[in-house]
Amino acid sequence: MKNLLKSTLVVAVAVGLSACGNDDYVAPVEPTIPTTLDLTGSIVKGSLISAKVQIYRASDTAFTTPLTTDPVDVQTDDKGDYTATVVDASGNAIVGSLVVNITTDDDTEMRCDAAVACADGTLRGNLIPTSEIAGLSLSTITLATVDASGASVPIDADANTFTTMATDAVLAQVTANPNIKIDTLGASGFAALQKNASVVVGTLLGVDLSTTSVFDIKIVDSTDTDAFTAAATDAGNGASLTNTLTLINSSFAAITGEAGSTISDTINSYVQKVAVVSATAAVAIANEEDVTAALAGNAVAQAAFAAVTGFQTEISDNVAKTKAAVEEKTGIIVSDVVPTIIADDVLSGIVLDDVPLDSITGATGGTSS
Numbered sequence: 527m528k529n530l531l532k533s534t535l536v537v538a539v540a541v542g543l544s545a546c547g548n549d550d551y552v553a554p555v556e557p558t559i560p561t562t563l564d565l566t567g568s569i570v571k572g573s574l575i576s577a578k579v580q581i582y583r584a585s586d587t588a589f590t591t592p593l594t595t596d597p598v599d600v601q602t603d604d605k606g607d608y609t610a611t612v613v614d615a616s617g618n619a620i621v622g623s624l625v626v627n628i629t630t631d632d633d634t635e636m637r638c639d640a641a642v643a644c645a646d647g648t649l650r651g652n653l654i655p656t657s658e659i660a661g662l663s664l665s666t667i668t669l670a671t672v673d674a675s676g677a678s679v680p681i682d683a684d685a686n687t688f689t690t691m692a693t694d695a696v697l698a699q700v701t702a703n704p705n706i707k708i709d710t711l712g713a714s715g716f717a718a719l720q721k722n723a724s725v726v727v728g729t730l731l732g733v734d735l736s737t738t739s740v741f742d743i744k745i746v747d748s749t750d751t752d753a754f755t756a757a758a759t760d761a762g763n764g765a766s767l768t769n770t771l772t773l774i775n776s777s778f779a780a781i782t783g784e785a786g787s788t789i790s791d792t793i794n795s796y797v798q799k800v801a802v803v804s805a806t807a808a809v810a811i812a813n814e815e816d817v818t819a820a821l822a823g824n825a826v827a828q829a830a831f832a833a834v835t836g837f838q839t840e841i842s843d844n845v846a847k848t849k850a851a852v853e854e855k856t857g858i859i860v861s862d863v864v865p866t867i868i869a870d871d872v873l874s875g876i877v878l879d880d881v882p883l884d885s886i887t888g889a890t891g892g893t894s895s
Contacts, residue, residue: 563612563620563670563678569628570686572639572779573606573747577628581612584623584667584708587697621670621886622709626683628664639748640780641847645789651749662790667693669716686775688740694801695723698808705883712884722878726804729872730834732865743768748776748848751855758858769860777844781837799830807873817873835868842866
């Protein structure tokens with residue numbers, strides 16, 4: 527038995543030495559474990575059903591290279607909600623500013639959430655024909671972070687007309703200040719951008735958003751009585767503002783566009799004009815110039831401002847009508863009134879916070895599709 531053990535040991539050592547001396551030997555490679563980031567949210571301009579959801583680095587402003595997600599084709603469900611997981615095949619932490627972009631496709635539907643009927647005649651609560659919402663685009667900007675263990679922190683990122691306009695206003699500030707590196711900007715700088723954007727958009731609609739961020743307010747489909755009530759309850763002391771923003775968001779589907787235009791055309795046009803005004807305001811404020819003078823000196827921006835404020839009376843009327851419909855269904859009294867007129871110099875007194883140029887910790891993962 528001793529000889530057998532000794533022989534076995536000699537063979538084992540010989541084999542081991544042979545392997546060590548073999549130039550063809552390749553050590554096993556540990557497989558890379560992909561990192562993931564979970565995102566959920568609701569898409570509301572009326573609930574947007576079967577809409578396409580894609581996620582981009584915030585610096586990819588042309589939306590050319592979406593990040594890889596699981597599932598690959600993310601769509602909203604019959605309530606306008608979505609769930610997506612961003613995947614980084616290299617295993618890098620997924621951190622930094624991301625934009626969630628939502629577009630309609632051939633099977634997308636939208637619930638009419640106007641007071642009585644939407645601009646195409648679809649009655650409140652009914653589904654608007656796909657042809658009326660073709661080309662509609664909504665977005666929101668969010669910040670991906672990791673916890674102390676390095677694991678991604680799940681994100682809840684809703685999108686609506688307010689977050690869309692505010693996202694444009696965030697990116698306008700980045701363009702106006704080359705020192706801001708949006709992909710790696712830290713939490714305090716990112717929060718300042720969101721708050722400033724909220725102030726600009728709120729001011730254009732006659733709503734004071736100076737103490738909050740529109741990205742933190744739960745805007746819902748006003749036809750969903752349970753969701754409206756829950757959002758108001760969860761908002762606590764901020765219920766009045768939450769309700770008002772939901773009603774304004776509802777009003778956009780009923781505003782009158784140019785002859786032959788669809789609901790999508792009108793909403794996109796309004797949002798794009800707000801983006802022009804926001805960009806002009808951001809540059810003026812960055813250069814310590816008067817915003818009203820900057821608008822007056824820019825024909826395109828001046829026309830955009832006139833168009834935006836020109837809709838205000840109709841938006842205010844629509845809000846009042848939807849307010850009555852919601853109060854009747856929910857019993858919740860919506861106290862805020864949206865002004866019918868926006869003054870020409872409304873942006874002159876606007877004050878924006880300085881944006882801290884802190885950097886986020888970790889690599890900015892997220893594999894491009």
